[in-house]
Amino acid sequence: MKKVLITGGAGFIAHHIIAHIIKNTDWEIVTIDRLDISGNLNRLNEILNQFSDKDKKRLKIVFHDLKAEINSQIESAIGIPDIILHLAAASHVDRSISFPMEFVQDNVVGTVNLLDFARRQKKLEKFVYFSTDEIFGNAPEGVSYSEYDRYNSTNPYSASKASAEEFCVAYENTYKLPIYITHTMNVFGERQHPEKFIPMTIQRVRDQQKVLIHANEEKTQAGSRHYIHAQDVADGLMFILNLNNYVHRGDFGNAKCPKFNLVGPEEIDNLTLAQIIAKVQKKELIYELIDNHTSRPGHDLRYSLSPKLLKSLGWEPKIKLSKRIEEVVEWSLKNKRWLS
Numbered sequence: 001m002k003k004v005l006i007t008g009g010a011g012f013i014a015h016h017i018i019a020h021i022i023k024n025t026d027w028e029i030v031t032i033d034r035l036d037i038s039g040n041l042n043r044l045n046e047i048l049n050q051f052s053d054k055d056k057k058r059l060k061i062v063f064h065d066l067k068a069e070i071n072s073q074i075e076s077a078i079g080i081p082d083i084i085l086h087l088a089a090a091s092h093v094d095r096s097i098s099f100p101m102e103f104v105q106d107n108v109v110g111t112v113n114l115l116d117f118a119r120r121q122k123k124l125e126k127f128v129y130f131s132t133d134e135i136f137g138n139a140p141e142g143v144s145y146s147e148y149d150r151y152n153s154t155n156p157y158s159a160s161k162a163s164a165e166e167f168c169v170a171y172e173n174t175y176k177l178p179i180y181i182t183h184t185m186n187v188f189g190e191r192q193h194p195e196k197f198i199p200m201t202i203q204r205v206r207d208q209q210k211v212l213i214h215a216n217e218e219k220t221q222a223g224s225r226h227y228i229h230a231q232d233v234a235d236g237l238m239f240i241l242n243l244n245n246y247v248h249r250g251d252f253g254n255a256k257c258p259k260f261n262l263v264g265p266e267e268i269d270n271l272t273l274a275q276i277i278a279k280v281q282k283k284e285l286i287y288e289l290i291d292n293h294t295s296r297p298g299h300d301l302r303y304s305l306s307p308k309l310l311k312s313l314g315w316e317p318k319i320k321l322s323k324r325i326e327e328v329v330e331w332s333l334k335n336k337r338w339l340s
């Protein structure tokens, strides 16, 4: 039986991955988290309720802040992992603009502490680092970045993620760690932090409050993303973990360091998205397009990644975006505690 260490398990994406792994494998899971403003153990409590007592015991939670090195006590609480999935990160972009050093500590120092722990592991098969579309910066119309395109960080959050990604590459080159990297587009789903765009829009439409939508300077075009549901992220991740014979053929120094873009099924602008959310609720959408550069320095109008690599290997999200959005709206209205 494999043991997987997942960092940031009380966070939004990792708790979906934990549910997916409990449901689809017999693996043991250890998660470490320090429970910051976005970490919430109630997420894990809710998903564990779907499982038998035997399955519930497959998850162990270890309290640890990755800013500190993983000492021998924490190491023995974790045990010997076969796989490490590194999701813990300070993830609030606006906060990174006010407190950039916190993001260096959590995302860069935290990642290097985990890489040092990984370096001591004798039977580690894969170390997956969860990076983001934001490291590539704004994508002009018609451009979708591929896995090995250049970084272009436009805010301290994305700089900290890109920097940690480079440390992962360096640890494969220097210490031969089995590094895998995912670049994930904007994720949504059940139990997301209520300040994020989709839960906030669901709540504002429900209460008939104005929804502010980031747009270009002329306020004629809303920003767009390829949103991906957290369950599709978990499914894509399992596909990557099962790619045992995959040989990356790119020119990338000595490190193979496979990188994969995890991209939602279609691009959607935030106004269309808000309109779908209002339609599902059968309510009017009250909205205003706002100039994103004035309201949020470092905010990019459009992110876009190419899904071609994973598609060519046989993976893409199976469920249409509009269906996923509909399900999340209906779930959120029934589970009001996850809205503001």
Ligand SMILES: NC(=O)c1ccc[n+]([C@@H]2O[C@H](COP(=O)([O-])OP(=O)(O)OC[C@H]3O[C@@H](n4cnc5c(N)ncnc54)[C@H](O)[C@@H]3O)[C@@H](O)[C@H]2O)c1
Binding pocket: 007, 008, 009, 010, 011, 012, 013, 014, 032, 033, 034, 035, 036, 037, 038, 039, 040, 064, 065, 066, 067, 086, 087, 088, 089, 090, 091, 092, 105, 106, 110, 130, 131, 132, 133, 161, 183, 184, 185, 186, 187, 188, 193
């Ligand atoms: N949400 C997205 O749209 C998105 C897109 C691409 C990539 N990502 C990446 O995926 C990962 C998870 O994102 P999320 O939205 O679930 O974030 P989240 O903020 O919901 O969860 C992050 C978790 O990490 C924990 N954490 C933070 N710093 C820590 C530290 N120093 N030590 C231990 N635990 C710590 C937090 O307590 C929290 O539980 C992050 O690495 C993020 O950069 C997210």
